[in-house]
Amino acid sequence: MSWHYPRQSPLAHLHLAVRATTAEAPVWLCERPPASLAIVRGDADDAGFRAGVERAFGLALPLVAGTSTGQAERCLLWLGPDEWLIRGPDGADLTGRLGQELGDVLHQRVAISDARALIGLGGERAREVLSKGCGLDLHPSLFRPGACTQTLLGRVGVLLHALPADRPQFDLYVARSYADYLWHWLADAASEFGCAIREGG
Amino acid sequence: MSSQPFRLATGGRIDRQRALCFRFDGQVYWGHPGDTLASALLANGVRLVGRSFKYHRPRGILAAGVEEPNALVRLGEGARAEPNTRATQVELFDGLVAESQNRWPSLAFDAGQAGDLLSALLPVGFYYKTFMRPKGWWERYERLIRQAAGMGRAPQGADPDRYAKMHAHCDVLVVGAGPAGIAAALAAGQRGARVVLADEQAELGGGLLAAASLIDGQSAGDWLALALATLRAMDQVRLLPRTTAFGYYDHNFLGLVERVSDHLAAPPAHLPRHRLWKLRARQVVLATGALERxxxxxxxxxxxxxxxxxxxxxxxxxxxxxxxxxxxxxxxxxxxxxxxxxxxxxxxxxxxxxxxxxxxxxxxxxxxxxxxxxxxxxxxxxxxxxxxxxxxxxxxxxxxxxxxxxxxxxxxxxxxxxxxGYSPTLHLYAQSGGRLVWDPLRACQLPGEARQAVHVAGAARGSLELAQALVEGTAAGAQAAAECGFAGALPEAPQAEPAPAxxxxxxxxxxxxxxxSGGKRFVDLQNDVTAADLMLATREGYRAIEHVKRYTTAGLGTDQGKTGNINTLAIVAQKLSADIAGLGHTTYRPPYTPVSFAALAGQDRAPLHEPVRRTGMQGWHEERGAEFEPVGQWRRPHHYPRPGESMHEAVARECLAVRQAVGVVDASTLGKIDIQGPDSPKVLNWVYTNAWDRLPIGRCRYGLMLNEEGMVFDDGVTARLDQHHFHMTTTSGGASTVMNWLEEWLQTEWLNWRVRFTSVTEQWAVAAIAGPSSRALLKDLAENLDLSDEALPFMGVSEGRVAGLPARVFRIGYTGAQSYEINVAASHGMALWLALLAAGEKYGITPFGTEAMHVLRAEVGFIAVGHETDGTVTPDDLGLARLCKTSQDFLGRRGLARPALRAERKQLVGLLTDHPKTVLPMGGQVIDRAELRPPHPSLGHVTSSYWSAHLGRSIALALIKGGRARQGERVWVTNDGGLAPATIAPARFLAPAEAAR
CATH class of the missing domain: 3.50.50.60 (FAD/NAD(P)-binding domain)
Incomplete structure (x- = not known):
């Protein structure tokens, strides 16, 4: 599916592009550019299901709680014992591909590209910003690159993904309607360390 | 610079090269960096620092730390002022302003000290004894007493400072950075454990800061500096000075409060004032020292x-x-x-x-x-x-x-x-559930059996000697680390010279x-409790120490009896000729010292106090000046007033637009759940009261959801998109409840059902257009979308494009007018909205809010969950028994069969007031007589009530006992202190439009 019509990102009203800098800062924040997102639910014990998902995206289905496969922009994130989030490039027809590969295999596939806002958070003190609102132990030895978890940050549920990167970098998936709250919460939490707004890419 | 007559020429950990100016009760004094307010006052010869709580006796500085009961001052000015601050814990900074408390008009001459002279009239329990008569006068007495016996004044303005929270995890938390704590942190840190070392003072070191002994051949100060440098060099060790561990909760969860910028004359705006640490430790070492009695x-x-x-x-x-x-x-x-x-x-x-x-x-x-x-x-x-x-x-x-x-x-x-003597500081230990054991030899409580993963070292376990504290700290730190899996040989403890025998x-x-000589013998200085008070309490029959505490107030207040508790216990035991150990002790509760509410709130204050959910069209509503109402965490436009227009006028205009032309409402907040799998109809059959097997593809159906008791808790329209694919909608406020309800059944009862749910509330933006012109408008914007009654009948769903945007169009509505709910991807929400407004201009399109929506749905008698239902309403009560299938089971069906539900129930009816302009209050009680003469048996209450501009009169829905059989009867409704007469009518005031049937 391709988009030819005016789209508004969840944080469009904040005009972040105008405020973005390239300055170094202990914490940086950005709204990620649009991506294609889908939920797939199915039986992890069903070899056909696993193989179908793998064929569709060239990524193994992560079966261990709190893990992911792939990279930041093309990945499969574990959400539950029978539930995964797929992220692909903007416009990619993820559910179509799933339908093709899974055929009659029992599953649910739902496109949710518009249902989430994607906020990037990074910098040397990014973990501290998250720890202000998240009760999990995010120590790098435990919440390693590639780890993902659905948790409470401040007062909203988020999906937190530690990106495979040299320096601390996270992607936060949040329900679209909460994006404004989460952005302001993050900016407020980060302000004591020094926070820069970055271009999303 | 004025002299500091009591300052020594040398010694101490203060910087005599720099002078700090401060004010106490308006008088200017000087001190030095390293001073506390208390030490600077003493250096200036200030002895009188406060008046006591009850007797207003002159009081001076008793202690040098957290246990200070007397030197409570109001610190700072204006909205930043903080009462009841212990001068012994306030770090001096340039420009500090403090004021003494509990005195009027001045500290030196306090009118309240008459309380001391009248003290014979103010014995323990005097509240209860003296002020209970005449009946009802307590409230008058209380105001006077509170004024006389206040504990400082709260600031008036909003707190201008920032506050922060931090979650933290570690292997070993060490509380207290005296010799035992430092040794423990070193031992645990050297083994590689993640260590947090917290101490309430600005400078880490505790007793070492004033110790004269040698450790490992160096002065205590040099050894401390080296130890702290070693700890700072360890990546996995975090030092938290100015941080009080105030609460020890379950599963080694502790609350700590760090005073980040209280000590700064001009705190930088970006820094929080306090930071609350919510810390989970695998092991805890309490090196909390002891308090002198x-x-x-x-x-x-x-x-x-x-x-x-x-x-x-x-x-x-x-x-x-x-x-x-x-x-x-x-x-x-x-x-x-x-x-x-x-x-x-x-x-x-x-x-x-x-x-x-x-x-x-x-x-x-x-x-x-x-x-x-x-x-x-x-x-x-x-x-x-x-x-x-x-x-x-x-x-x-x-x-x-x-x-x-x-x-x-x-x-x-x-x-x-x-x-x-010395009382080990075991507040946290007791909070952790650890037992306290009385040691008659040392005349103090010592830590007994532990309940959590906690170790106690040094003076906190009665070891007052420096050498012993270092040994115990090292052992505790090493053991705590070992229990976290960091094994190794027992490190050598630092050696201190033995103390004198x-x-x-x-x-x-x-x-x-x-x-x-007479004179009062004070046990609790902060609360002005004397030995005589305790003795009186025992003479009056008090035996349990918890009762004595509450009767005499010994150990209450911000002080919590830090200096007085053990003396209280011992004196009561003595008077009762009881064993101290047998008397038990009062409960140690968090917080150890007061914690500001702001620290507990952290970032969770306006504007971040509560998340506000935004739809794709929110920005337009805001720009247009909509008045909002909270619906869950959403803020939905309630109405869109035009300049000079009242709410009443705006709502009437919006309603008429829908009845006469076309209106548009942002319905994005409706809950939406995608349901897939062969067992989907089975799920719908269970969760809704009606039957779903035969719903054709492309058609929708309305359903009621009941809880196990048979009471309606949500409703909505669900569409069949494909053989095994449904799109469910719920109320805006009930979306997550319904999702959880479905998942719970699936995960606990329907384990092998071939069906899955995913919330898609956030995926879709929804604009609902309603009114006679809605089809014409949609036609102007539709592509690949057949709007004929055959292709898209009432209660049908089609896919196509609207304004060029991929869309799912439901021909359903909540207004009784012809209407369409247009769903597009959320990022297209604004585009759709603007396109509808532009194309709708020629039809007179009018955006309408939730209030108009309610008026419109009430006109045609549609229920609103939360208005007509309150958790006690069945489908039959609503007149919707026809929606309950008889052939199949459904959730709530057995609840409906309860005999209790056979009694006469309140049923949904309409009410028409005698005076068409009288709009009844929602919640108004319905009675059967024209007179207010209690008791009135209630017939029921008004659930919805509005002015209908279309009908030119007020309308109301009500739940009334046996209401359906009472059509035409007159009732009276409480209204603004009086009664409004009304007639019971059918719960529908207007037939839905032909196209919406």
Whole structure:
């Protein structure tokens, strides 16, 4: 599916592009550019299901709680014992591909590209910003690159993904309607360390 | 710069090169970096710092730390002012402003001290005894009493500062950075454990900051500096000075509060003032030290009576003499160290009054070496001077310590140091569930059996000696690390020179009154509780220590009895001739010291207090000046007032637009759930009351959801998109409840059902257009979308494009007008909205809010969950029994069969007021007579009530007992203090439009 019509990102009203800098800062924040997102639910014990998902995206289905496969922009994130989030490039027809590969295999596939806002958070003190609102132990030895978890940050549920990167970098998936709250919460939490707004890419 | 007459020329951890200016009660003073407010006041010779809580007696500084009960000041000005701050814990900064409390008009002359003279009228329990009559007057008395006995004043303005919270995890948390704590942190840190070391003081070191001993051959100060440098060099160790561990909760979860910028004259705007640490530790080492106990004798609260250790701390750490001539009154040897420290600092020691007979140990020898006079077997029985100690009198103590004999000896002094022994600081240990055990030998509570993964080291377990504290700290730190999996050989503990040999203490809980002197013997200085109060309570029959505490107020307040609790316990035990151990102890509850509400709130205050959910069209609503109403965490437009328009006018205009032309409402907030799988119809059959098997693809159906009791909890329209694919909608507020409801059944009862759910509420933006022109408007914008009644009938769904946007169009509505709910991807929400408004202009399109929506749905008698339902309403009550299938089971069906539901129920009806312009209040009670003469049996209540511009009259829905059979009957509804007459009518005032049937 391709988009030819005016789209508004969840944080469009904040005009972040105008405020973005390239300055170094202990914490940086950005709204990620649009991506294609889908939920797939199915039986992890069903070899056909696993193989179908793998064929569709060239990524193994992560079966261990709190893990992911792939990279930041093309990945499969574990959400539950029978539930995964797929992220692909903007416009990619993820559910179509799933339908093709899974055929009659029992599953649910739902496109949710518009249902989430994607906020990037990074910098040397990014973990501290998250720890202000998240009760999990995010120590790098435990919440390693590639780890993902659905948790409470401040007062909203988020999906937190530690990106495979040299320096601390996270992607936060949040329900679209909460994006404004989460952005302001993050900016407020980060302000004591020094926070820069970055271009999303 | 004014002189600081009591400042020593050398010594202490203060920076004499820099001077800090501060104000206390309007007077300007000077101090130095490293001072606390208390040490700076003492250096300036300020002795009188406050008035007591009940008797307004003059009070001075008693302690040098957290246990200070007297020197409570109001710190700062304006909205930043903070009452009840302990001067002993306030770091001095340039420009600090503090004010004494509990005095009027001034500290030196306080009108309230009449309370002291009238104290015979204010015995313990005087509230209950004196002010209970005449009946109802308590409220009048209370205002006066509260004013007289206040504890500071709260600031008026909003708190201008920032506050932060931080979650943290570690292997070993060490509370207290004295010798035991430092040793524990070193031992655990060297093994590789993640360590947090927290201490309430600005400088880490605790007792080491004032210690004169050698450790590993270095001065205590040098050793401390090296140890801290070692800890700082460890990546996995975090040092938290100015941080009080105030609460020890379940599963080794502790609350700590860090005072980040209280000590800064001009706190940078980006820094929080306080940071609340919510810390989960695998192991905890409590190295919380011990608090010195006061002795209880007549007038032991006079300014100039000070804990011995505090006087020593002021001399050695802050370079301040707390007086010129001092007497030490003690029952133990350790306190001699304080006397010696003061003597070495140039204070003249008049005498040591020791309750023990025949003191012959190393300490006594050292005192004698310095020529200090020793009065053994004696006790201080009187203190001269009111606002300042001017001398004391000592008498011989009888063998049972129950009387004093002989002639009093007058001892010249302006400082009376006292020491009644040491109480390990076990507040956190007790909070953790650990047992406290009374040790008669050391006359204190010691940690008993632990409940959590906690270790206690140093003075907190009664080991007052430095060398022993270092050994215990090392062992505890190493063991805690080992229990986290960081094994290794036991590290060598730092070596300190052994302390002088000390004879054991003589418990002395209450110094008898001499025949010549009276005077109050204070046990709890903060709450003005005396030994006489405790004795009175025991005479009145109080036995349980918790009851004594509440009756006498001993141990209450911000102080929580830090200096007084053990004395209270012992005196009560003595009076009851009971064993202290058998008496138990009062409960130690968090917080250890007060925590500001703002710290607990952290970032969760306006504007981040509550998340506000935004739809794709929110920005337009805001720009258009909509008035919003909260719906869950959404803010939905309630109405869109035009300039000069009242709410009433706006809502009427919006309603008429829908009935006559076309309106548009942002319906994005409706809950939406995608349901897939062959068992989807089975799920719908269970969760809805009606049948779903035969719903054709492309068609929708309305359904009611019941809980197990058979009560309606949500409703909505669900569409069949494909054989095994449904799109469910729920109410805006009920979306997550319904999702959880489905998942719960699936995960607990329907384990093998081939069906899955995913919330798609956020995926779709929804604009609902309603009104006779809605089809024409949609036609103008539709592509690949057949809007004919055949292709898209009422209760149908189609896919196509609207304004060029991929869309799912439902021909459903909530207004009784012809309407379409247009769903597009959320990021297209604004585009759709703007396109509808532009294309709709020629039809007179009018955006409408939730209020108009409610008027419109009430006109046609559609229920609103939360209005017509409140958790006690069945489908039949709503007149919707036809929606309950009889052939199949569904959730709630058995609940409906309960015999209790066969009684006469309240049923949904309409109400038409006699006066068409009277709009009944929602919630108004319905009665069957025209007169307000209680008691009135209630027939029911109004659930929805509006002005209908379309009908030109008010309409109301109500739940009324047996209502459906009472059509046409007259009732009366409470309305603004009176009654409004109305007639029961069908619960529908208008037939839905032809196209919406």
């Amino acid at each position: 006061p002795l209880v004798f007549a007038d032991n609260d006079r300014p100039g009576v000070m804990l011995a250790g505090a006087a020593a701390t002021y001399a050695t750490r802050y370079g301040v003499r707390s007086g010129k001539r001092a007497v030490l009154f003690t029952n133990n040897s350790e306190a001699y160290g304080a006397a010696i420290a003061l003597a070495d600092a140039g204070v003249q020691l008049t005498a040591i009054v020791d309750a023990r007979e025949d003191v012959r140990d190393d300490w006594a020898a050292r005192a004698r070496e310095r020529g200090i006079r020793l009065l053994a077997g004696q006790a201080v029985v009187a203190v001269e001077g009111r606002r300042q100690v001017a001398g004391v009198r000592a008498m011989r103590l009888g063998p049972g310590a129950d009387q004093v004999t002989g002639l009093p000896a007058r001892l010249e002094c302006d400082l009376l140091m006292m020491s009644g 000390a004879a054991s203490l003589r418990p002395l809980w209450l110094v008898p009154l001499s025949q010549s």
